[in-house]
Amino acid sequence: xxxxxxxxxxxxxxxxxxxxxxxALLGKILSHWDxxxxxxxxxxxxxxELHYRxxxxxxxxxxxxxxxxxxxxxxxxxxxQFQTALLIEKINMFAGYDAICEIRFQQAxxxxxxxxxQKFKAPEIPEQEKTKIRERxxxxxxxxxxxxxxxxxxGAGIAAQHGSAE
Numbered sequence: 001x002x003x004x005x006x007x008x009x010x011x012x013x014x015x016x017x018x019x020x021x022x023x024a025l026l027g028k029i030l031s032h033w034d035x036x037x038x039x040x041x042x043x044x045x046x047x048x049e050l051h052y053r054x055x056x057x058x059x060x061x062x063x064x065x066x067x068x069x070x071x072x073x074x075x076x077x078x079x080x081q082f083q084t085a086l087l088i089e090k091i092n093m094f095a096g097y098d099a100i101c102e103i104r105f106q107q108a109x110x111x112x113x114x115x116x117x118q119k120f121k122a123p124e125i126p127e128q129e130k131t132k133i134r135e136r137x138x139x140x141x142x143x144x145x146x147x148x149x150x151x152x153x154x155g156a157g158i159a160a161q162h163g164s165a166e
Contacts, residue, residue, distance in 0.1 A: 025099055026050050029067070029091060036094050037087065044076040045069045046111060051104070066102035067091065070111045077105040123160040130156065 026047065034042045048068040055062055071077045080087070084103050091100045133155035142148050 025065075025095065028095070032094065036090050041080065041083070041087070043072075045071045045080055045105075048106060048108075064101045065099060066104055067100050068104045068106055070108040071105050072107075072109055072111070074107060077107060080105060125156055125159045129159050133159065 026049065029036065029047050033047055037045065046069065048070045051066040051068065053064050053066075055064065069080070071080060080103075087103055088100050092098050133152055137148050137151045137155065140151075142151070
């Protein structure tokens with residue numbers, strides 16, 4: 001009788017026997033996606049499926065494989081499209097051969113409900129600049145506190161972008 005083994009060590013062999021090499025590649029990509037793509041990319045894109053096609057080139061039959069990725073939104077798709085060559089290279093290095101020749105993107109926000117959204121963080125400005133902005137807004141004689149706060153925020157944004165709120 002054999003010793004107990006981790007389920008994760010048995011599944012790849014069973015999947016390869018049941019579904020053949022095609023499924024094994026997707027299974028390996030899925031199970032190691034964080035290491036292949038990197039943490040940031042893995043949060044914004046997930047492997048969906050492989051598409052196989054054959055064509056002839058110089059009289060030889062060539063099999064090409066395209067990977068479909070689910071992406072969380074349009075901006076992620078656009079950004080990752082610029083990184084397609086790098087992603088293909090990383091996947092092929094992981095596989096040990098030229099497994100993937102193309103990547104397709106499908107927007108599927110429902111797949112990323114738990115994905116953290118990037119929040120805008122305003123650049124920091126020096127404290128003396130903040131004081132200058134507060135004094136300038138206070139000298140305008142505005143009574144509405146919300147409006148004063150909004151103007152201070154606007155001044156801080158201008159100062160961060162251009163170096164000075166004046």
